Amino acid sequence: MPELPEVEGARAAIAAAALHRPISSVDDTDTYECRPHQPGEIATALIGRTLTAVHRRGKALWCDTSPLAGSSTPGPVLGLHLGMSGRILVTGPDGAVTEGGDYLGPRVGSASAEADEHPGWVRFRIGFRDGGSLRLFDKRRLGRVVLDPDLDRLGPDAHEVDRATFAARVGAGRAPVKARLLDQGMIAGVGNLLADETLWQAGIHPGRRVNQLADDDLDRLYDALRAATDAALEHGGVHTGEVIEHRRAGGRCPRCGSEMVKTTVGGRSTWSCPVDQT
DNA sequence: ACTCGTGTTAGCTG
DNA sequence: TCAGCTAACACGAG
Numbered sequence: 001m002p003e004l005p006e007v008e009g010a011r012a013a014i015a016a017a018a019l020h021r022p023i024s025s026v027d028d029t030d031t032y033e034c035r036p037h038q039p040g041e042i043a044t045a046l047i048g049r050t051l052t053a054v055h056r057r058g059k060a061l062w063c064d065t066s067p068l069a070g071s072s073t074p075g076p077v078l079g080l081h082l083g084m085s086g087r088i089l090v091t092g093p094d095g096a097v098t099e100g101g102d103y104l105g106p107r108v109g110s111a112s113a114e115a116d117e118h119p120g121w122v123r124f125r126i127g128f129r130d131g132g133s134l135r136l137f138d139k140r141r142l143g144r145v146v147l148d149p150d151l152d153r154l155g156p157d158a159h160e161v162d163r164a165t166f167a168a169r170v171g172a173g174r175a176p177v178k179a180r181l182l183d184q185g186m187i188a189g190v191g192n193l194l195a196d197e198t199l200w201q202a203g204i205h206p207g208r209r210v211n212q213l214a215d216d217d218l219d220r221l222y223d224a225l226r227a228a229t230d231a232a233l234e235h236g237g238v239h240t241g242e243v244i245e246h247r248r249a250g251g252r253c254p255r256c257g258s259e260m261v262k263t264t265v266g267g268r269s270t271w272s273c274p275v276d277q278t
Numbered sequence: 279a280c281t282c283g284t285g286t287t288a289g290c291t292g
Numbered sequence: 293t294c295a296g297c298t299a300a301c302a303c304g305a306g
Contacts, residue, residue: 001284032302059285084285085304102284121304141302142285175296183296184286193284238284267298269283 002082002102004058004158004189005232009100010080010088011056014063017090017098018126018134020050025127033123033138034145042078045147046126049075051134057157058188061088062149079149083142086123087111093130101137111137158189159229166225167218171210177221178206179266190225192268197228197241200253205277206265247271 002010026043028034034042051063052074059082065075080088087101089112097112115122115137124136124145136143156165169186170177180186181195190198199206201224204217213221232238242254251260253273260271 003284006284081285084283084302139304140283140285141304144286173295179296182285191284196284244284266296268285 001084001191002059002086003191003194003232003238004229005194006101006237007056007059007061007082007189008159008233009236010082010086011054011061011100013088013090013098013100014051014054014061014134017092018051018063018128019054020052021128021130021132022050023047023126024129025125027125027127028145030123030141032141033136033143037145037147042145042147045076046078051078057151057154058184059191060149060151060154060188062151076147077149079144079146079151080136081144082136083138083140083144085140086136086138086143089115089133089135089137091132091135093128093132095132153185154188155184155186156188158187158194158225159233161187163219163222166222167215170221171213171218174209174211176207176265177204177210177213178268178270180210181225182266182268189229191238192270193238193241193244193247194225194228194232195268196247196271197232197238197243198225199277200243200273201228203276203278206270206272207263208278243271243273 023046026046028042029039048068049065052066053064055062061080063078067073082101085102087099090098099111121137121139122135123138126134170180178195181190202220228241246260253276256275258273258275261274263270
């Protein structure tokens with residue numbers, strides 16, 4: 001499911017294939033994903049414009065839109081969130097598909113094939129005048145499409161944040177460190193898997209209170225987050241993390257061989273090594 | 279049938 | 293007042 005690295009893949013797909021193509025139709029009839037908009041509201045706002053740029057902070061994506069012909073006023077911002085299972089599919093005029101987002105696994109077909117089999121899981125669609133499209137394909141239906149999204153409550157991007165800002169934001173208060181890493185308002189982009197991977201890399205117990213972290217711990221945490229995020233971006237998703245395949249009953253720590261332990265932290269399922277993480 | 283979940287958030291609690 | 297936590301959201305997968 002999409003965390004920062006997967007969302008970056010979706011951003012890249014839009015940047016590579018969806019910009020500067022005039023929009024001729026929009027299907028915004030999924031009233032849950034498009035809430036609080038009424039059906040047709042997003043369509044009316046976008047038809048006749050183009051997407052001019054795409055941005056990402058944490059797991060949030062948004063596109064700028066062009067003025068209408070004869071005007072110089074830019075259009076609304078189109079906010080996109082992939083939720084737990086969203087993928088972006090961009091189809092070119094020639095039918096070629098560029099995609100990014102939720103990872104489906106090595107033995108599952110592409111999302112474009114799955115989208116053809118399950119048209120009901122396409123929750124939002126932009127049709128371009130050239131015949132292609134941009135689709136949000138989302139099984140779980142927890143994604144979100146909204147005009148002029150509020151991005152003010154989002155913290156700095158987890159992959160862009162500098163060491164001092166990271167330490168100040170993550171170190172404040174007394175929440176369990178994993179809950180703090182998952183707080184999108186403090187640092188944006190870390191999801192459940194990336195949090196477990198980062199804490200395992202850093203050798204820090206997920207339930208440790210942030211006020212119990214020394215400067216040295218925060219340093220290691222920052223380095224581990226960078227390393228885990230870089231690796232996930234390079235290898236294609238957070239599922240490629242070193243400890244991720246061992247997050248299961250009977251799984252063993254790849255470093256010391258101890259049996260991994262499951263707990264709940266910040267309301268999320270959490271796996272950690274009882275020996276290496278303190 | 280029933281539980282779980284890689285995300286977000288309103289509303290409750292101490 | 294504020295930080296932290298719980299439950300709810302929707303719905304597929306095991």
